[in-house]
Amino acid sequence: MIADLFGRKFYMASDTIGAWVMLTLTAILGIILITRAKKWPIIREYATTTHHRKIGVLYLLSATLFFMRAGIEALIIRIQLAFPDNNFWVFQGEKFNEAFTTHGTIMIFFVAMPLLIGLMNVAVPLQIGAQDMAFPYLNAVSFWLFLAGALLVNMSFFMTASPNAGWTLYAPLSTDTYTPSAGNDYYIFGIQVSGIGTILAAINMIVTIVRHRAPGMTLMKMPLFPWSTLITSFLILIAFPVLTIALYILMFDRFFGTSFFSGPEGDPIYWQHLFWIFGHPEVYIIILPAFGIFSDIISTFSKKRVFGYGSMVVALAIIGLLGFMVWVHHMFTVGLGALVNTFFAVTTMLIAVPTGIKIFNWLFTMRKGVIRFSTPMLFAAGFIPTFVMGGVTGVMLSAAAADLQYHDTYFVVAHFHYVIIGGTVLGAFAGIYYWFPKMFGITLNETLGKLHFWLFLIGFHITFFPQHFAGLNGMPRRVYTYTAEDNVFVFNFVSTLGAFLMGIGTAVFVWNIYKSFKKPQKAGDDPWNGRTLEWSVPSPAPEHPFENTPQVVSHDPVWEAKLHRDGELPKASESRTAPIDVVSWQPVMLGSLMLFFSLAFIYHVTWLQVTLGIAVLGFFVVRALTDEHTKKAKEDQAHDNV
Amino acid sequence: MKKLSFLFSCLVLFLSGCSMRVFNPISETARDQSFLILFSFFLMMIVLVVVFVMFARFMWKYRETEENKHTIPEDEEGNKAFELTWTILPIILLIVLAVPTVRMTYDMSAEVTSNPANAVHIEVTAQQFSWTFTYEGGVQTINNVTLPKDRPVVFHLNSKDVIHSFWIPRLGGKRDVMPGENRRLIVTPEETGTYQGKCAEFCGVDHAKMRFTTEVKSQQAYQQWLNEEKKEME
Numbered sequence A: 001m002i003a004d005l006f007g008r009k010f011y012m013a014s015d016t017i018g019a020w021v022m023l024t025l026t027a028i029l030g031i032i033l034i035t036r037a038k039k040w041p042i043i044r045e046y047a048t049t050t051h052h053r054k055i056g057v058l059y060l061l062s063a064t065l066f067f068m069r070a071g072i073e074a075l076i077i078r079i080q081l082a083f084p085d086n087n088f089w090v091f092q093g094e095k096f097n098e099a100f101t102t103h104g105t106i107m108i109f110f111v112a113m114p115l116l117i118g119l120m121n122v123a124v125p126l127q128i129g130a131q132d133m134a135f136p137y138l139n140a141v142s143f144w145l146f147l148a149g150a151l152l153v154n155m156s157f158f159m160t161a162s163p164n165a166g167w168t169l170y171a172p173l174s175t176d177t178y179t180p181s182a183g184n185d186y187y188i189f190g191i192q193v194s195g196i197g198t199i200l201a202a203i204n205m206i207v208t209i210v211r212h213r214a215p216g217m218t219l220m221k222m223p224l225f226p227w228s229t230l231i232t233s234f235l236i237l238i239a240f241p242v243l244t245i246a247l248y249i250l251m252f253d254r255f256f257g258t259s260f261f262s263g264p265e266g267d268p269i270y271w272q273h274l275f276w277i278f279g280h281p282e283v284y285i286i287i288l289p290a291f292g293i294f295s296d297i298i299s300t301f302s303k304k305r306v307f308g309y310g311s312m313v314v315a316l317a318i319i320g321l322l323g324f325m326v327w328v329h330h331m332f333t334v335g336l337g338a339l340v341n342t343f344f345a346v347t348t349m350l351i352a353v354p355t356g357i358k359i360f361n362w363l364f365t366m367r368k369g370v371i372r373f374s375t376p377m378l379f380a381a382g383f384i385p386t387f388v389m390g391g392v393t394g395v396m397l398s399a400a401a402a403d404l405q406y407h408d409t410y411f412v413v414a415h416f417h418y419v420i421i422g423g424t425v426l427g428a429f430a431g432i433y434y435w436f437p438k439m440f441g442i443t444l445n446e447t448l449g450k451l452h453f454w455l456f457l458i459g460f461h462i463t464f465f466p467q468h469f470a471g472l473n474g475m476p477r478r479v480y481t482y483t484a485e486d487n488v489f490v491f492n493f494v495s496t497l498g499a500f501l502m503g504i505g506t507a508v509f510v511w512n513i514y515k516s517f518k519k520p521q522k523a524g525d526d527p528w529n530g531r532t533l534e535w536s537v538p539s540p541a542p543e544h545p546f547e548n549t550p551q552v553v554s555h556d557p558v559w560e561a562k563l564h565r566d567g568e569l570p571k572a573s574e575s576r577t578a579p580i581d582v583v584s585w586q587p588v589m590l591g592s593l594m595l596f597f598s599l600a601f602i603y604h605v606t607w608l609q610v611t612l613g614i615a616v617l618g619f620f621v622v623r624a625l626t627d628e629h630t631k632k633a634k635e636d637q638a639h640d641n642v
Numbered sequence B: 001m002k003k004l005s006f007l008f009s010c011l012v013l014f015l016s017g018c019s020m021r022v023f024n025p026i027s028e029t030a031r032d033q034s035f036l037i038l039f040s041f042f043l044m045m046i047v048l049v050v051v052f053v054m055f056a057r058f059m060w061k062y063r064e065t066e067e068n069k070h071t072i073p074e075d076e077e078g079n080k081a082f083e084l085t086w087t088i089l090p091i092i093l094l095i096v097l098a099v100p101t102v103r104m105t106y107d108m109s110a111e112v113t114s115n116p117a118n119a120v121h122i123e124v125t126a127q128q129f130s131w132t133f134t135y136e137g138g139v140q141t142i143n144n145v146t147l148p149k150d151r152p153v154v155f156h157l158n159s160k161d162v163i164h165s166f167w168i169p170r171l172g173g174k175r176d177v178m179p180g181e182n183r184r185l186i187v188t189p190e191e192t193g194t195y196q197g198k199c200a201e202f203c204g205v206d207h208a209k210m211r212f213t214t215e216v217k218s219q220q221a222y223q224q225w226l227n228e229e230k231k232e233m234e
């Protein structure tokens, strides 16, 4: 089918048409259901909110949607690879390449990141005794910019222009010479716009944690999830600008005829360095928060404080630092020389030390405890062996000479799914089950939760364990087919079966959320016998959760209060000023503007670029002239005078 | 426990099955790499087993039961001796791994710049989505490379468009092929036979199909083959 739009022709394959039909039907059904249930006010409430809990929920909700989209792509990839010389639907060649490119891109930037940032939004302010994030308005702006970028990358498929150069976007394949279609422009602008949101979110987190802790909560009394958030935010602050620059330069190569990454003056290696100087810290950006979540959960469900708290903090910091010194382990086959390769091999091995320290500290937190296996704890328990398996293959990969064999094979695919799913995704699930009461005041169903856990974990190992062998038997990654002589059929077939088990597991999770809202099980303020401050406020967390600012006198203050003070937290004599919540349509509008602004670039419509650029700048002016503090002070005064 | 026995059976499968191409090296380079892989694997198995055993034991021994449901475990902050142990032991383990890693990485880099006597030189040109091999004397083959046994082969790698990666799993690790640059890869095949070769770096639509076969012949057969090809050219 051919459509005409923006003066360009769009050829549609049957999968795209199918997706359009599905999207339209879902949208119509959604609108009908929302109208019937009279839920528009809630949509409006969430669209205009600046409250940290609601913004956190928005992040989590969009991450779940994108998880389903990229998950469907994973299943498509797995079906195409189930048999040798298979021809599933249209997914050979270009379509397959697009599928793994958007799968990887969406999973990293629009699933892993927002799952964690969403949980940070929900939990971190409560855990440190803050009333909200330091900059609530900025928080909303961060989210809507993130969503605008995510929508750009997601809509590329519907516009028949999916990115197709892999999530690593290696030049010169990603330059306009070799991939002239708009696909990689969608990638560039999508990641660029959402990246701004992420950087702003990091700044917000840092200021919140530094400035808004409850009185008495020194940094060394802070729970480990805020700690990991703090360190992650610094990593974002350093790593994301590098990506921004890399994408800018690539944009110039694609749009304005420069040749930084190709030709006699340029060099494609520059791209690889820039990308991985961002890319390796990125993998720590998505794992450290999960470490924080697991620390809090393992401690709570073992009824013990975290073992070796000090070394846990130090380990986080060292991992963060070393994370910037290992990027060349993605480039061992480039041939940068023995000195470079061995240096980066050794730094990579070094990261295993602080990571090992954390693993043993978790094990010893459980030791001599009383371990209750509620769903969050199950996910934390499943994490330890799974992540360690991914960790040891990581050390194997760091042996540079051996990596010449593993590199770009299914061995690597297996390795990074073990760490990303075993760490980040299990961590996010654990966090969602754990903090669900704080988000909505209800707990998720435990039986379905356990079913979800087992299906997902077993499915995971069936999917990815055989891939190690496929790689060692010579199967490169990013291939859409293989032959019978390759002798990788069994591994691939088993892997596909496992992928469907994971899919069923995820469906159970979604079903669980639906069920739990249908038949809500009210959660108390403290459903898990918690230890940290978030369990001292009502569920769901209200707008200004801490009526009396608590005075923190120890680690795990809520637990200490339960043991020694009949559950009463000591009150602080001073109080923290609360950030000012507003209700505003501006953040959504800014996000939408940025979306159309990007589209104007992607489709080279100059007058639109200029108009929308001016409109975006207009927002800065409006915001700069808005003074909520003075306004609020005046209102309060007027109130007092009545 | 179930996990452990599962892992063990995988290990047995892994060692006995061993039809993995990477573990069937036909050159010294590939043999070194295969060794390093297995060496690191067994080192890491030590870590894995220790963690799995502790994990299983703690999970079982300290699980909540009817009796301990209401007990509150003793508070414990940490233990310096333990913490030092699991900092220092891994460092030692990693040094054990780092030594052969560094040595082999240096060896393999040195190889790339060496100029072995009696070597066969082959120009390899990668282009979306095929490989062209040019031998001394101008003989050209496409997606099929023939090599002599027991003579060092110097591949001169070059790309006409994007980045590709030259890989013959049983002959040794891969090497990226960059546009506008000449790279070398030196190996000495030690067994005759037919082996798979692949592009390992994603390079566009038909990356999956960018493959070639490698035929290793005895030196005599190789010379004969080369002469025939030359004749055909004339």
Ligand code: HEM
Binding pocket: A071, A074, A075, A077, A078, A100, A101, A103, A104, A105, A107, A108, A111, A112, A166, A167, A168, A413, A417, A420, A421, A424, A425, A463, A477, A478, A479, A480, A499, A502
């Ligand atoms: C739900 C189950 C999943 C399955 C079955 C799956 C399957 C796959 C497969 C088969 C590939 C290899 C594509 C190829 O090289 O040809 C792949 C690539 C990738 N996956 Fe997944 N995946 C899953 C979940 C995830 C998750 C949760 C993440 C991260 C949060 C993720 C991140 C990636 C990345 C970054 C790539 C590399 C893409 C590229 O090569 O450009 N995957 N996945």
Ligand SMILES: [Cu+2]
Binding pocket: A279, A280, A283, A326, A327, A329, A330
């Ligand atoms: Cu890395």
Ligand SMILES: [Cu+2]
Binding pocket: B164, B165, B199, B200, B201, B202, B203, B204, B207, B208, B210
């Ligand atoms: Cu290729």
